[in-house]
Amino acid sequence: MPLNEVRVRFAPSPTGPLHMGGVRTALYNYLFAKKHKGTFIIRIEDTDQTRFVPGAQEYILDSLKWCGISPEEGPGIGGDYGPYIQSQRKSSYRDFANQLIENEKAYYAFDSSEDLDRMRAEAKKMGMPNWQYNGVSRMNMKNSLTLPTSEVNRLLEEGVPYVIRMKMPRNEEIRFEDAIRGWVVVNTNNLDDKVLFKSDGMPTYHLANIVDDHAMKISHVIRGEEWLPSAPLHVLLYDAFEWQRPTFAHLPLLLKPDGNGKLSKRDGDRLGFPVFPIDWTTKEGELYSGYREKGYLPEAFINMLAFLGWNPGTEKEIFSLEELVEAFSLERVSKAGAKFDPEKTKWFQQQYLRSTSDSHLAEIISESSEIDISREKLESICALMKERATFPKDIIEDGSYLMSAPNSYDEKMISKKWKSNTDEIMSDWKMILDQLESFDADTIESSFKQFLSSNELGFGAVLLPFRILVTGVGAGPGMFDIAAYLGKDEVLSRMNKGLNYIAEIKNEA
Numbered sequence: 001m002p003l004n005e006v007r008v009r010f011a012p013s014p015t016g017p018l019h020m021g022g023v024r025t026a027l028y029n030y031l032f033a034k035k036h037k038g039t040f041i042i043r044i045e046d047t048d049q050t051r052f053v054p055g056a057q058e059y060i061l062d063s064l065k066w067c068g069i070s071p072e073e074g075p076g077i078g079g080d081y082g083p084y085i086q087s088q089r090k091s092s093y094r095d096f097a098n099q100l101i102e103n104e105k106a107y108y109a110f111d112s113s114e115d116l117d118r119m120r121a122e123a124k125k126m127g128m129p130n131w132q133y134n135g136v137s138r139m140n141m142k143n144s145l146t147l148p149t150s151e152v153n154r155l156l157e158e159g160v161p162y163v164i165r166m167k168m169p170r171n172e173e174i175r176f177e178d179a180i181r182g183w184v185v186v187n188t189n190n191l192d193d194k195v196l197f198k199s200d201g202m203p204t205y206h207l208a209n210i211v212d213d214h215a216m217k218i219s220h221v222i223r224g225e226e227w228l229p230s231a232p233l234h235v236l237l238y239d240a241f242e243w244q245r246p247t248f249a250h251l252p253l254l255l256k257p258d259g260n261g262k263l264s265k266r267d268g269d270r271l272g273f274p275v276f277p278i279d280w281t282t283k284e285g286e287l288y289s290g291y292r293e294k295g296y297l298p299e300a301f302i303n304m305l306a307f308l309g310w311n312p313g314t315e316k317e318i319f320s321l322e323e324l325v326e327a328f329s330l331e332r333v334s335k336a337g338a339k340f341d342p343e344k345t346k347w348f349q350q351q352y353l354r355s356t357s358d359s360h361l362a363e364i365i366s367e368s369s370e371i372d373i374s375r376e377k378l379e380s381i382c383a384l385m386k387e388r389a390t391f392p393k394d395i396i397e398d399g400s401y402l403m404s405a406p407n408s409y410d411e412k413m414i415s416k417k418w419k420s421n422t423d424e425i426m427s428d429w430k431m432i433l434d435q436l437e438s439f440d441a442d443t444i445e446s447s448f449k450q451f452l453s454s455n456e457l458g459f460g461a462v463l464l465p466f467r468i469l470v471t472g473v474g475a476g477p478g479m480f481d482i483a484a485y486l487g488k489d490e491v492l493s494r495m496n497k498g499l500n501y502i503a504e505i506k507n508e509a
């Protein structure tokens, strides 16, 4: 069904680095917007000044940029509904809070934090550990519902600090249809009188969020499940202002690999995988590692994230961002928490590494490491190694023998595979290689096969020693490709060097 103008927003608070669950929320918003030819917006929700963390906003924007999820409107981009940072919209919220007071949907509360602490402590003593400021308890508190108007006016004139609270109606059913969860029904008796406007002159998240979603013409609110308990209040606020409600869609939680509980920011480095898109260092100097710095390709990261809570309903797993846009729908987002799977994440990375062009891989490698070989050679090394690598750095680490002759040899493998006649076989094979006129992989392979059959030798008995002499290790890409890449002189000199080395260890034994 075509939707009327779709406008969605990702609305992070700059209270720290963006967890990968946050990136997934941004991704689903982006996919939904693109799918419906709509607009994807970023809004920074920084009304809680006590939780503001310097650098967090830049981190969030850099992370999304690395992922290729780019907004049409947002901080630093502009748009018709800016500013897109809530602290810069401060002056727009007060009038709305006043409007709610006038319509008796909200009220002034003058209770000090000591008053609130006392009430909590008393309730606890009476066996009620979860005291709330709500439709019942508010009648025992210091607010514009309990104090005479003259007293309220006096307190306001004297500048006594106050907050503005939602006047939660008693015993009403709030109903809304969540695009993922279906009908949600909550009785207002279970909800408290949330603060909408704080004594510091700033709105709370709840008020600012609704006012801005309305002002920015947001059609769909797609956000994490942790906001589901706030949604009934948000719905009431829309109704109180007589604004049209957006469609809500609350995304499933991301769970630890064993399914026990939410994936938290500490899990990643503890369990050996990143939880953040890019590295983040706290002001105490603690590092939370990121996918980017670990060597993940953004396409692999995004593809993996898309599948955490959504599936296309087919067997296909590899999706470019464009293909995700095409396939995505909220109907296929699950309600159940999505278990994060580090192995599957690596698998996605391997698939993408393999399909990355040799020239692009060579570019990535030369940007991140100092290696002293030509671009052309590096590309050939990528072509040889990428099938077996997970990260770009594996290509040069595991394939170091493609850049220089090995300095050590897998001795375990040697003692297992070196038979009494292996030296002799290798010397004969060396002579054959020396006589080859062209040194391409096919020629080497066919003369190798001929060598085996004329000497009645088995494949493994000859190939493995050959590989060890040339590369030092027992496994790697096709040996004939390696030999062709290195060239005849290099192969022969390595074989000599390797045979000398083996003779030495045998003498020592």
Ligand code: GLU
Residues within 6 Å of the ligand: 010, 011, 012, 013, 045, 205, 209, 221, 222, 223, 224, 227
């Ligand atoms: N500022 C909230 C957050 O940090 C946004 C929640 C919402 O999308 O409504 O996640």
